[in-house]
Amino acid sequence: MLARDVFRVLSILSPFIFSAYGVNTLSLLEKPIFEAMYQFGDSIADTGNKVRAIPHSRCGRPPYGQTFFHHPTGRCSDGLLIIDFFAQALNLPLLDPYLDKNGNFTHGVNFAVAGATALNVSTLAAKNITAYVSSTLLVQLDWFKSHLKAMCSTPSECKQKLGKALFFAGEIGGNDYNYAASQGKTMEHLRALVPEVIQTIMHVVKELIDLGARRIIVPGNFPVGCMTVYLAEFKTDDTKMYDELGCLRSWNEFAMFHNDQLQTAIQDLQEQHPDVAVVYADYYMALASILSRATSFGFEEDGLHKACCGSGNNDYNFDSSKMCGSHGVPVCPDPNKRVSWDGVHLTQHAYQLMADWLLQYILPTNNNVRVA
Numbered sequence: 001m002l003a004r005d006v007f008r009v010l011s012i013l014s015p016f017i018f019s020a021y022g023v024n025t026l027s028l029l030e031k032p033i034f035e036a037m038y039q040f041g042d043s044i045a046d047t048g049n050k051v052r053a054i055p056h057s058r059c060g061r062p063p064y065g066q067t068f069f070h071h072p073t074g075r076c077s078d079g080l081l082i083i084d085f086f087a088q089a090l091n092l093p094l095l096d097p098y099l100d101k102n103g104n105f106t107h108g109v110n111f112a113v114a115g116a117t118a119l120n121v122s123t124l125a126a127k128n129i130t131a132y133v134s135s136t137l138l139v140q141l142d143w144f145k146s147h148l149k150a151m152c153s154t155p156s157e158c159k160q161k162l163g164k165a166l167f168f169a170g171e172i173g174g175n176d177y178n179y180a181a182s183q184g185k186t187m188e189h190l191r192a193l194v195p196e197v198i199q200t201i202m203h204v205v206k207e208l209i210d211l212g213a214r215r216i217i218v219p220g221n222f223p224v225g226c227m228t229v230y231l232a233e234f235k236t237d238d239t240k241m242y243d244e245l246g247c248l249r250s251w252n253e254f255a256m257f258h259n260d261q262l263q264t265a266i267q268d269l270q271e272q273h274p275d276v277a278v279v280y281a282d283y284y285m286a287l288a289s290i291l292s293r294a295t296s297f298g299f300e301e302d303g304l305h306k307a308c309c310g311s312g313n314n315d316y317n318f319d320s321s322k323m324c325g326s327h328g329v330p331v332c333p334d335p336n337k338r339v340s341w342d343g344v345h346l347t348q349h350a351y352q353l354m355a356d357w358l359l360q361y362i363l364p365t366n367n368n369v370r371v372a
């Protein structure tokens, strides 16, 4: 029952499925069950891969994890992430990271790695952009293929299993732009990266479909102009550069530029695969709508863009040379009152609200299923 409702959502998120391909998709919709989830991506979804590859990485140090786990897990937040709230809503266990030797992968795997890019490290290097994490999206896809070998022995057996799973292909690509922006690339350079980033994401989605995936969520980018790190980095006295939420217009326009191209690519792919649901998840609107009603959710009005964990005596409590997890960097008294956890990632409270926003499309009638 739950899964059927979930499926209804997917179709609401992608009304196109029904309108253009009603018959085929409906037959798919009638018997969906989510027995597993598979996540590809970066720090927005990493539940502990990066910290296993690089034990001293920042998200593996206190105060990360303080709210929910009371110790760091490698999640880049004070607590749970969007993917964790989806797991809870679907009555699945939290996804273990692929690199966890003791991981239980009965109900899926998390391949996301903090800092990962969509494009290969070598591809970025050829554009004079240094990426710091080798486990890029295509490497994560290779991990998935290795995992499949352990999970099923024939293509049809794999297809049968994967057909009952929910896939998250992203958010990914944000770091390609983050690295470029922090290495002095212009907005024009960044825009030039977008088609290749989208192509890589869609290549992975296609491969997943070929392997047997039938329900794939493809998240877009955040409104990066509202992210503390961008606000601090590109701070200006020119008030015209900011929108009504205090976000940088040009960076939000850039995020929309990526998101528009991603949605077009999703629609094209959906047309080619009417029997599969490829669903855009609007992380941009999810966060923007939370920011626009922030005080009603208990966020501090004057701290809308201020990092909870950070240093720097400025509007943003952010100093890239002394970030959260470094020695002596303080934490705000109540992370639930902040949207930004460390200037780059959001608090559990903000992620929970984003997940709620996304799930309201996915579980519109299921009032009794609530995230913790």
Ligand SMILES: *[C@@H]1O[C@H](CO)[C@@H](O)[C@H](O)[C@H]1NC(C)=O
Pocket (backbone or CB within 6 Å): 093, 104, 105, 106, 107
């Ligand atoms: C893995 O998790 C499943 C349920 O989520 C459980 O039934 C199984 O016993 C677990 N396996 C191990 C080895 O802990």
Ligand SMILES: *[C@@H]1O[C@H](CO)[C@@H](O)[C@H](O)[C@H]1NC(C)=O
Pocket (backbone or CB within 6 Å): 120, 122, 123, 138, 139, 142
């Ligand atoms: C990117 O890396 C993958 C393997 O991880 C490789 O198969 C592919 O050829 C590379 N692509 C480019 C453009 O370098």
Ligand SMILES: *[C@@H]1O[C@H](CO)[C@@H](O)[C@H](O)[C@H]1NC(C)=O
Pocket (backbone or CB within 6 Å): 128, 183, 184
């Ligand atoms: C590469 O980027 C660096 C800045 O990160 C810059 O100093 C250098 O001129 C760039 N080189 C080329 C060939 O664009």
